[in-house]
Amino acid sequence: MPRTKRDIIPYLFLIVPVIIYIVWVIAPMIYTFYLSLTNWDGLTTPEFIGFKNYIKLFDDKVFYISLTNNLKWLGAFITVPVILGLGLAMMLNTAIPGEKFFKMTFYMPMVLAMVVSGLIWGWMYHPKGGLVNTFLMSTGLVEKGPGWLSNRDIVLWSIIIVAIWRQVGYVMVLYLAGLKSINPQLLEAATVDGANGWQSFWRIILPLLTPVTVIVLVISVIDSLRAFDLVSVMTRGGPANASSVLANFMYIESFNNYKMGYGAAIAVILFMISLGFIILYLWRVMKDELEY
Amino acid sequence: MEAARGYFKSPWRALGYLILIIFAFLWLVPIFTGILTSLRTYDEILINGFISLPETITLENFKIAWERGGLNRYLPNSFIITLPSLVLTLFLSSLAAYALARFNFRANRMIFFTFVGGMLLPFQVLLLPVFKLTDYLGLYDTYWGLIMFHTAFQLGFCTFMLRNYMRTVPGEIIEAARIDGCSEIRIWAKIMLPLTLPAIAAVATLEFTWIFNDYLWAIVLLRSDSLKPVTAGLATLQGQFITDWPVIVAGALMGTLPTLLVFLFLQRYFIEGLTLGSSK
Numbered sequence: 001m002p003r004t005k006r007d008i009i010p011y012l013f014l015i016v017p018v019i020i021y022i023v024w025v026i027a028p029m030i031y032t033f034y035l036s037l038t039n040w041d042g043l044t045t046p047e048f049i050g051f052k053n054y055i056k057l058f059d060d061k062v063f064y065i066s067l068t069n070n071l072k073w074l075g076a077f078i079t080v081p082v083i084l085g086l087g088l089a090m091m092l093n094t095a096i097p098g099e100k101f102f103k104m105t106f107y108m109p110m111v112l113a114m115v116v117s118g119l120i121w122g123w124m125y126h127p128k129g130g131l132v133n134t135f136l137m138s139t140g141l142v143e144k145g146p147g148w149l150s151n152r153d154i155v156l157w158s159i160i161i162v163a164i165w166r167q168v169g170y171v172m173v174l175y176l177a178g179l180k181s182i183n184p185q186l187l188e189a190a191t192v193d194g195a196n197g198w199q200s201f202w203r204i205i206l207p208l209l210t211p212v213t214v215i216v217l218v219i220s221v222i223d224s225l226r227a228f229d230l231v232s233v234m235t236r237g238g239p240a241n242a243s244s245v246l247a248n249f250m251y252i253e254s255f256n257n258y259k260m261g262y263g264a265a266i267a268v269i270l271f272m273i274s275l276g277f278i279i280l281y282l283w284r285v286m287k288d289e290l291e292y
Numbered sequence: 293m294e295a296a297r298g299y300f301k302s303p304w305r306a307l308g309y310l311i312l313i314i315f316a317f318l319w320l321v322p323i324f325t326g327i328l329t330s331l332r333t334y335d336e337i338l339i340n341g342f343i344s345l346p347e348t349i350t351l352e353n354f355k356i357a358w359e360r361g362g363l364n365r366y367l368p369n370s371f372i373i374t375l376p377s378l379v380l381t382l383f384l385s386s387l388a389a390y391a392l393a394r395f396n397f398r399a400n401r402m403i404f405f406t407f408v409g410g411m412l413l414p415f416q417v418l419l420l421p422v423f424k425l426t427d428y429l430g431l432y433d434t435y436w437g438l439i440m441f442h443t444a445f446q447l448g449f450c451t452f453m454l455r456n457y458m459r460t461v462p463g464e465i466i467e468a469a470r471i472d473g474c475s476e477i478r479i480w481a482k483i484m485l486p487l488t489l490p491a492i493a494a495v496a497t498l499e500f501t502w503i504f505n506d507y508l509w510a511i512v513l514l515r516s517d518s519l520k521p522v523t524a525g526l527a528t529l530q531g532q533f534i535t536d537w538p539v540i541v542a543g544a545l546m547g548t549l550p551t552l553l554v555f556l557f558l559q560r561y562f563i564e565g566l567t568l569g570s571s572k
Contacts, residue, residue, distance in 0.1 A: 009476050010400070013391035017384040017447055018403060024444030025410050028421030035420055084315075091312055104559070105316045108323065111555040111562070113505035115523045116548040119530060120326045123537045129334075131325050134342040165319065170566065177567035218412070225414045229507045233527060247416045247508075254420060255512065264420050271417045278412045285408055289401075 032271070035264035042260050053265035062241050063266070066249040069156050070273075073245065074224040076160050077167065078217055084164075085171025085216070086209075090201070092172070093179045106169040114166070118233035121162045125149050125234075149235050152242035159230050159243055167223065171216050178212035179205070211284065218281045225274050246270050330354065330542035334535070357529065357543035365518060366525030367547065373435055373510075373521050374503045377442035382496060384443065385450035386488065390480050392451065393458035394466065404455065411448030418445070419512055426513055433515045441513065442503050450495050453568050457491035458484060491568065497558045498565035501551040522547040 036053055038046035057063050088106060092099055109117060124131045125148035133145025148158040182205065190200045228247040231237055237244035237252065244252075246266055254263030300306045329337070330353050332346045340347070358364050392404050422441055423432070431437035461484065469479050485492070507523040514520055517528065526540075526547050533539045555562055 007397065010391035010395035010397050013387045013476075013480070014403065017388040017451070020384065020440075020444045021407070021410065021447050024422065024425070024441055025413070025418060025448070026406065028418045028425065029410075029413065031421040031424075032417050040420075088312070088315070091308055096309070096312075102312060102316055105319050107555070107559070107563070108552075109319070111501050111505075111551045112548050113507065113523050113526075113551065115505075115507045115526050116544040117322070119526060119540055119544040120322050123329060123541055124322060124325055126537065129337050129342055129537070131321070131342050138341075138343055165322070168319075173563055173566045222412050222414065226416070228416070229523075232507070233530070247414070250416055250419070251508075251512075260420050267414075267417045267419065270414045274412070274414050278409055281412055282405055282409055285405075 029271075032264050032267050035261055036268045038261045038264075040260040040264070041258045042254075043258075046261065049261070053262050056262065057265050057269070062244060062249055063246075065241050066237075066244045066246045067269075069243065069245050070225060070227070072156060073160055073163070073227055074221055076157075076164065077220040077224040080164050081167040081171045082213075082216055082220065084168045086175050088168065088172045089175035089179055090205075093176060103172075106172055108169070109166040110169045112166075114229035115233050117162055117166060118230045121165075122149065122234045125158055149243075150239055152239055155235060155239065155243040159234055162230055162234075163224075163227065167220070170219070174212055174216055174219075175209065178209045182208050214280070214284055218277050218284075221277045222274060225270055326541050326545055329538050330545055332538055334538050337538070353538045353542035354546060356533075356539050357546060361529045361532065361539060361543050362517070362525055363522065363529075363543055363546055366520055366522040367550075369435075369519060369525075370504055370521035370523075370547075370550070373438050373442070374500060376435075377439045377446070377503050378496060378499055380439070380443040381446040381450050381499065382492060385447050386454055386485060386492065387480070388447070388451045389454035389458050389488075390484050392455045393461075394484075404452075407448045407451045409448075410445075411452060415445065415508070419508075422509075423512055432513065433519065435519060437513045438509060438521075441509055442506065446499055446503065450499065453495050453565070454488060454491055457488055457568065461487050490564070493558075494561045494565035494568055497554060497561040500554055501562070504551050 035046060037048055037050060039049045039052075040046035088102075092102055096102070125133075127133060127145065127147045127150065130148075132148065136142050136145045146154060149155050186204055186208075187200055190204055195203065226247065227245050228251065231243055231245055231248045232251070235243045237248045241249075246269065250263045250266040250270070253259045253266065300309065325342075328346070329342075331349045331351070333348070333350060333352075336347055388403075388407070392400055392407075426432040426434075426437035426441075429437075431440065465483060465487075466479055469483055474482075504521075505523060506521070507527070510521050510524040511527070514524065517525075520528065526543055529543045530540055
């Protein structure tokens with residue numbers, strides 16, 4: 001085949017997917033930056049207003065509440081599910097009775113729609129008839145259970161618990177795959193050298209799992225920034241914005257208050273926060289590529 | 293049994309196992325709560341308290357959610373949206389993946405990293421422009437607006453996964469076919485796709501649940517109640533039956549049945565899909 005014809009072939013395979021990707025993903029991403037500099041209301045033509053949206057944003061109390069809530073969510077996500085998921089993976093990586101049942105149990109929340117999880121948990125948190133308070137009161141420890149979704153101080157954590165319930169299985173899957181790829185001879189050698197289980201874990205297993213941990217952390221951060229469904233279904237950000245996260249704040253400003261330029265500015269902030277982690281992930285993939 | 297007895301020799305292991313059982317129990321509580329709630333009436337739960345033996349067991353809640361709650365519309369809509377998106381995104385990404393996995397050309401790395409980077413975007417960044425785009429193209433409030441977006445956005449993940457898998461296919465097979473004068477499109481269709489089938493199955497299983505479970509894009513790109521998929525429909529149902537929790541929960545359980553079945557029967561592919569990209 002002549003050289004030029006062969007050169008063109010990959011582009012023929014790529015042309016349709018790449019065009020679709022540019023139109024629906026890349027161009028919109030860039031366009032968001034422009035929209036954030038306009039006063040678009042969803043109906044009229046967007047008018048350029050410079051950085052006014054951002055100036056207003058940095059003066060908006062709800063923005064800070066949402067940002068803080070996202071950071072709390074992020075903090076919870078890079079610790080609790082990671083530790084639990086790793087612990088469970090360590091246990092389930094050995095031949096353990098009922099292994100299949102346990103795996104299924106922890107994977108299950110992953111396949112449920114967040115809307116479904118949010119509704120079922122919302123009912124469990126119900127102040128009067130819900131399971132949680134019914135249980136607490138039946139133990140006699142409390143006379144009246146707290147309003148899990150109506151108390152400003154705990155509402156966010158009530159939602160984060162649902163997110164953690166869902167995330168643990170995901171982290172566990174990734175660590176299980178990582179553990180499988182560890183050469184068992186390494187651990188045997190360590191045992192022969194007199195290392196106990198605890199030492200092998202800290203000195204051998206955990207360092208070897210570092211690439212998995214990087215991926216787990218990046219995914220956890222991205223997932224915590226994407227958080228929307230649970231909040232939307234369980235509280236809509238309330239009471240008094242106490243459980244608002246950036247994605248919900250953005251949705252409400254854009255589609256309920258028709259301040260779409262303002263919403264775009266919130267989206268840009270979200271993008272900026274995630275950018276560092278996206279680059280970290282790309283850097284990991286790049287490193288794998290070079291090892292080829 | 294012998295193995296099981298061996299496992300519990302150490303007291304630490306027995307303790308660990310106990311903790312594992314407690315966790316598993318806690319993890320299942322919401323599922324059982326859902327099932328038990330859906331079979332009772334709200335009045336009865338309020339009178340007797342949730343932790344009590346139900347006086348009567350009824351399937352009425354499922355019937356109400358299905359008919360009056362609109363799940364008989366929402367659930368088919370979910371399939372109408374999910375299946376074309378799934379087929380389109382797999383088809384297009386397998387084309388792109390083949391080019392990226394098997395050809396050396398200048399833009400290869402750049403295109404590859406654009407797909408990978410896009411897959412990690414907080415998709416809220418795309419919300420407003422895509423909303424505007426569907427409006428501009430006349431696709432707002434149609435199935436196709438949603439289908440096109442899902443197809444495009446999932447291209448990132450699917451291309452990444454399939455491309456990595458296609459790289460592991462031995463080159464000799466393809467070289468041999470090329471020498472025999474096989475066209476590239478035939479190589480893709482007759483050699484590459486069959487060999488990539490395990491990865492396609494894994495990615496498809498995962499993508500099915502992701503697209504099926506989407507809520508945000510459904511509420512942004514659709515307005516008509518008659519087009520809504522089950523996730524958006526459930527939110528409507530919640531507004532409609534505000535206090536009748538057994539109906540809401542029954543609806544939620546029905547709405548999640550398809551993904552649950554996919555998971556139960558294709559669990560192996562689902563898990564493979566999740567781990568395909570993270571470790572090699």
